Amino acid sequence: MPEGPLVRKFQLLTSPFVGQVVVKVGGSSRKINVNDLNALRLQDSQVSYFNFSASSRLVLHFESGGFLVFYNCRMYWCSSPRTDPASDILSVEFHRGRALDALRAPDPICYTLLDQRYFSGLGNIIKNEILYLAKINPLTQGSLLALSDLEHLLDCAIQFSSDWLHSKLRGKRLHPQIYQKEQCPLGHAVMKGTLGPSGGFKRLTWWCPQCQPEVLSGDGDPSPATE
Numbered sequence: 001m002p003e004g005p006l007v008r009k010f011q012l013l014t015s016p017f018v019g020q021v022v023v024k025v026g027g028s029s030r031k032i033n034v035n036d037l038n039a040l041r042l043q044d045s046q047v048s049y050f051n052f053s054a055s056s057r058l059v060l061h062f063e064s065g066g067f068l069v070f071y072n073c074r075m076y077w078c079s080s081p082r083t084d085p086a087s088d089i090l091s092v093e094f095h096r097g098r099a100l101d102a103l104r105a106p107d108p109i110c111y112t113l114l115d116q117r118y119f120s121g122l123g124n125i126i127k128n129e130i131l132y133l134a135k136i137n138p139l140t141q142g143s144l145l146a147l148s149d150l151e152h153l154l155d156c157a158i159q160f161s162s163d164w165l166h167s168k169l170r171g172k173r174l175h176p177q178i179y180q181k182e183q184c185p186l187g188h189a190v191m192k193g194t195l196g197p198s199g200g201f202k203r204l205t206w207w208c209p210q211c212q213p214e215v216l217s218g219d220g221d222p223s224p225a226t227e
């Protein structure tokens with residue numbers, strides 16, 4: 001899953017053309033006949049499903065006289081994929097209640113955050129950064145955290161994603177605090193591990209054991225470590 005702010009920038013750039021008809025096509029692709037795009041109306045711009053790879057370049061000219069150039073993109077026909085706006089952290093329709101319910105599960109919080117059913121647009125960079133900002137250990141079970149902590153984590157997710165999007169739109173680079181770092185901003189040594197549900201997708205995770213201490217469950221056991 002790509003990070004939401006990166007794909008949303010793409011969406012903002014392409015959205016003025018939604019509703020317009022393609023009047024001329026340039027470029028080539030081995031996968032599809034690009035001329036089949038002629039006279040089609042751009043109905044939506046959904047970017048979560050874009051897979052970039054160095055294979056071709058596409059130019060779409062629209063009836064307004066404007067055009068879009070897609071560099072290094074892979075093209076293929078697919079049945080209309082849709083992202084549920086209720087799970088999109090950058091959407092005004094994002095459903096906080098549903099997200100909070102998901103976060104309260106007795107699973108390590110870093111697994112839940114990457115569950116695209118509840119958090120589409122939340123990728124591995126955002127996961128690492130917001131857990132650091134919220135001072136939550138990635139392996140803490142959501143069920144052990146106070147509702148106020150989970151609310152704060154959600155606020156961090158939304159704020160961080162929208163800040164990233166806006167700096168991206170101004171052409172600025174992201175300066176992570178913990179992601180791929182050896183020290184946290186306070187100078188503590190950062191831990192790194194490959195975390196994910198057993199049998200599921202595992203992602204490299206960075207955290208500061210001092211800023212993000214483990215939460216002990218009622219019986220004194222720390223949050224379960226993964227293999």
Ligand SMILES: [Zn+2]
Pocket residue numbers: 184185186187188208209210211212
């Ligand atoms: Zn620290």
